[in-house]
Amino acid sequence: MGTMVRKQTAADQALRLDNQICFAVYSTAHAFNRVYKPLFDRLGLTYPQYLVMLALWERDDVPVKDLGERLFLDSGTLTPLLKRLEAAELVRRTRSTEDERVVLIALTQQGHALREKAKAVPQSILAASDCTVGELLAMKDEIVALRDRLNAVLGE
Amino acid sequence: MGTMVRKQTAADQALRLDNQICFAVYSTAHAFNRVYKPLFDRLGLTYPQYLVMLALWERDDVPVKDLGERLFLDSGTLTPLLKRLEAAELVRRTRSTEDERVVLIALTQQGHALREKAKAVPQSILAASDCTVGELLAMKDEIVALRDRLNAVLGE
DNA sequence: TCCAATTGAATTGTGCGCAATATAAATTCC
DNA sequence: GGAATTTATATTGCGCACAATTCAATTGGA
Numbered sequence: 382m383g384t385m386v387r388k389q390t391a392a393d394q395a396l397r398l399d400n401q402i403c404f405a406v407y408s409t410a411h412a413f414n415r416v417y418k419p420l421f422d423r424l425g426l427t428y429p430q431y432l433v434m435l436a437l438w439e440r441d442d443v444p445v446k447d448l449g450e451r452l453f454l455d456s457g458t459l460t461p462l463l464k465r466l467e468a469a470e471l472v473r474r475t476r477s478t479e480d481e482r483v484v485l486i487a488l489t490q491q492g493h494a495l496r497e498k499a500k501a502v503p504q505s506i507l508a509a510s511d512c513t514v515g516e517l518l519a520m521k522d523e524i525v526a527l528r529d530r531l532n533a534v535l536g537e
Numbered sequence: 538m539g540t541m542v543r544k545q546t547a548a549d550q551a552l553r554l555d556n557q558i559c560f561a562v563y564s565t566a567h568a569f570n571r572v573y574k575p576l577f578d579r580l581g582l583t584y585p586q587y588l589v590m591l592a593l594w595e596r597d598d599v600p601v602k603d604l605g606e607r608l609f610l611d612s613g614t615l616t617p618l619l620k621r622l623e624a625a626e627l628v629r630r631t632r633s634t635e636d637e638r639v640v641l642i643a644l645t646q647q648g649h650a651l652r653e654k655a656k657a658v659p660q661s662i663l664a665a666s667d668c669t670v671g672e673l674l675a676m677k678d679e680i681v682a683l684r685d686r687l688n689a690v691l692g693e
Numbered sequence: 694t695c696c697a698a699t700t701g702a703a704t705t706g707t708g709c710g711c712a713a714t715a716t717a718a719a720t721t722c723c
Numbered sequence: 724g725g726a727a728t729t730t731a732t733a734t735t736g737c738g739c740a741c742a743a744t745t746c747a748a749t750t751g752g753a
Contacts, residue, residue: 399663400591402677403569407588408609409684410566411740413559416687418741429709432563435556446731453564456732458710465708482718482731507555511686520683521558523676528565530667531572567710574711585739602701612702614740621738638701638748699750705743713735720729 424498430466437488438496444483471495580655586622593628593644594652600639627651
């Protein structure tokens with residue numbers, strides 16, 4: 382009987398850990414969003430829009446698919462987001478002449494210019510986190526490794 | 538000149554780290570959601586709904602505010618979510634007689650019963666993560682610590 | 694006692710995030 | 724070359740997530 386109780390407890394704890402680490406990531410993502418939001422408000426961007434801009438600042442003139450793969454987002458999310466960025470005149474959306482299926486996303490002059498303003502934005506995390514660069518780097522690597530293993534499960 | 542270049546590089550890297558750890562958390566949260574989704578589909582729950590149920594399985598008959606504090610969510614998110622859980626007959630929403638402002642959330646019999654079915658659901662993370670329990674626990678603690686420091690910044 | 698301030702939920706509006714579906718263009722296979 | 728398949732994007736619908744507002748109930752103070 383003692384054994385059964387122990388077994389159940391072990392299983393329960395495993396489940397609880399699953400839930401705990403998942404909730405930890407979930408709630409931390411929201412916390413990041415809330416900390417960043419007032420900073421992004423000044424730029425007229427949301428966090429996902431900022432991510433897209435980050436990706437574009439690194440490499441421009443890319444298909445929607447490319448952005449989706451880099452950010453783990455699909456067209457259902459990106460198409461309306463990119464249309465809002467286009468309405469804000471930060472990007473241009475043009476259909477490729479070589480392959481009429483692909484829509485190429487390019488930065489406008491304003492889109493490029495925003496990069497300088499955006500540079501002044503973050504850096505609060507390092508201060509707020511009360512961690513060393515090394516600790517944050519290690520944490521990042523662990524989280525990314527976890528994410529990649531989860532994503533690997535999805536691809537069978 | 539060489540000094541200036543170095544300085545800029547260091548600042549750039551700090552910003553990149555900010556962005557990287559934020560994106561790591563953001564994209565991992567989505568990865569969890571995608572892994573869990575087919576499992577929750579079978580229960581007729583979404584992940585946020587599951588979180589609410591988890592909270593209620595621990596403690597029942599609580600005000601909406603209580604749930605919000607435990608899950609870091611506000612009424613704008615919880616009210617419609619709880620109404621959907623009510624429509625699914627998993628919870629009951631009743632206004633407190635002591636204080637007519639508060640709405641108490643209680644589990645129905647089906648809500649309690651779902652706990653057993655839900656127990657069989659997770660546990661895939663432990664397998665998929667390819668981590669030991671100790672590693673996951675440590676990672677969870679680090680992430681939670683980061684989250685709590687971020688949330689502390691919000692409360693000034 | 695009465696009025697001002699606070700509190701707890703609900704409502705409204707915007708923007709993700711994703712599944713399912715649609716559509717059109719390209720590619721493959723015969 | 725033409726049918727079948729695949730690929731890239733767009734559309735629709737649903738459910739968060741949150742800011743801002745509203746409203747009723749309660750609390751605190753003068």
